[in-house]
Amino acid sequence: MTLTFALWTAIQAVTQQGNYNSKSPTFHPDTILLAAQAQAQSAEPDWRSVPLSLSEEGILSCWARGNIIGSGIFVSPKGVMENASSVGVALFVWIITGIITAIGALCYAELGVTIPKSGGDYSYVKDIFGGLAGFLRLWIAVLVIYPTNQAVIALTFSNYVLQPLFPTCFPPESGLRLLAAVCLLLLTWVNCSSVRWATRVQDIFTAGKLLALALIIIMGIVQICKGDYYWLEPANAFEPFQDYDVGLIALAFLQGSFAYGGWNFLNYVTEELVDPYVNLPRAIFISIPLVTFVYVFANIAYVTAMSPQELLASNAVAVTFGEKLLGVMAWIMPISVALSTFGGVNGSLFTSSRLFFAGAREGHLPSLLAMIHVTRCTPIPALLFTCLSTLLMLCTSDMYTLINYVGFINYLFYGVTVAGQIVLRIKQPNMHRPIKISLIWPVIYLIFWAFLLIFSLYSEPVVCGIGLAIMLTGVPVYFLGVYWDNKPQCFDMTYVGQRFCVVVYPAESNGGSSGSGEEGEEMKEARSPLSKDGGDNHKSVDC
DSSP states (O other): OOSSHHHHHHHOBOOOOOOOOSSSOOOOTTHHHHHHHHHHHOSSOOGGGSOOOOBOOOHHHHHHHTOOOOGGGGTHHHHHHHHHOSHHHHHHHHHHHHHHHHHHHHHHHHHHHHSOOTTTHHHHHHHHHOHHHHHHHHHHIIIIIHHHHHHHHHHHHHHHHHGGGOTTSOOOHHHHHHHHHHHHHHHHHHHHHOHHHHHHHHHHHHHHHHHHHHHHHHHHHHHHHTTOOGGGSHHHHTOOSSOOOHHHHHHHHHHHHHHTTTTTGGGGGGGGOSSHHHHHHHHHHHHHHHHHHHHHHHHHHHHHHSOHHHHHTOSSHHHHHHHHHTGGGTTHHHHHHHHHHHHHHHHHHHHHHHHHHHHHHTTOSOGGGGOEETTTOOOHHHHHHHHHHHHHHTTOOOHHHHHHHHHHHHHHHHHHHHHHHHHHHHHOTTSOOSSOOOTHHHHHHHHHHHHHHHHHHHHOHHHHHHHHHHHHTHHHHHIIIIIOOSOOGGGOOHHHHHHHHTEEEEEOOGGGOOOOHHHHHHHHHHTOTTOTTOOOTTOEEEO
């Protein structure tokens, strides 16, 4: 997940007038995030005084959004090592995953400026392959990708908090799940209560991630300077602790890809970048090599202090690393990682509303999920739905199974999106492409993609099969919920949801004024959509 994705979106807005139709709303992708700016200026935010706009960003904020150094680096090393079967192969997995990520990002860069819509691969798949394919991408993101990512990060938080309390054994599963659920519920409440609180949490807890990684890399360099690099010598690095297996190596790539997750987030905000033709590829060339460098050196540091067997025996690798090298200061490591993962869950909850808005804007999600609280301007229905979905994922505390689960589905749609780039080249060869890369890059990506999916499905047929089954359940839902226009009134649960969550459509009054006379009365009526007379259940509100 991105380090400062949500925060930068909230504070980089510039003024530009925007309008909404309360009867047939067009959802602006920055509506929720602009609430953060309004709340930062006033205890009682008034969106009519904050004109809606797209953020204008240069290379610095562009890079900040593309920052993919996430909490995955504290959980994925064990999964990569376990499936790679040796230290050397594990390090190659980290390097190759970084290279493939860069190739995928280049393919997405071309799509991002050719189809300049916020929404990322959801928008590209929908435009190239049609509404059903786009809906399935959205369906699987809403039901699987976001909830599973949040469950893994919450479980990582639990492991790093509880592991120091159980130095001779693993923490109990029930304790891990309970603490992860408490973390999730607390942050859902924070995000439902105030956008300002959510952005402050993100800002404060970001520092933990940087501190932990800096400590790990610095201590690793010290170890190498002292001559403690036994497992980095070629003769020892490729000594397998189990038989090599192509299927397991494919799973190692899935585990590594979880740590690189977020590389495509820049494409979710393409409309908001200043000079995306220059800044989008530049951000890719800066951020992904840097992230790959950090991840590879963090894993090198781990094996300077631990053998592969010790690394595999730990559910909190950074804690074990700290205990071996930091002595009485070892407590710094679990606290730093716990802060990082706590902020990671918050950031994922905060940014998920963007995808809900993009889906609702296209009519692919219930309008209720794009509504906001009448006074707090927070996307309560979307947050509650994500929270409940994540709690279901906590039925298991096996993080590595969850990572395989979400990694397979993610790569499936990454490949579909990159294949769409080739399809678009064939269907519309003369289409204006401000960035045009050689087709060799999407072909290389798709070859790797096919290898990864085939052998992952072979190694974990049940886990990957469940993901495919959940995706296919979206087909009948699409035809019932999206394709079928004249549905009976009983299908519409919007009014019930509005009454329960006290939410309405976001809207902006003309001129940004508070309104007076008849206009003021209309605004008051719009702020009170839950009247007993039934009325129009789809009122809008200015925050």
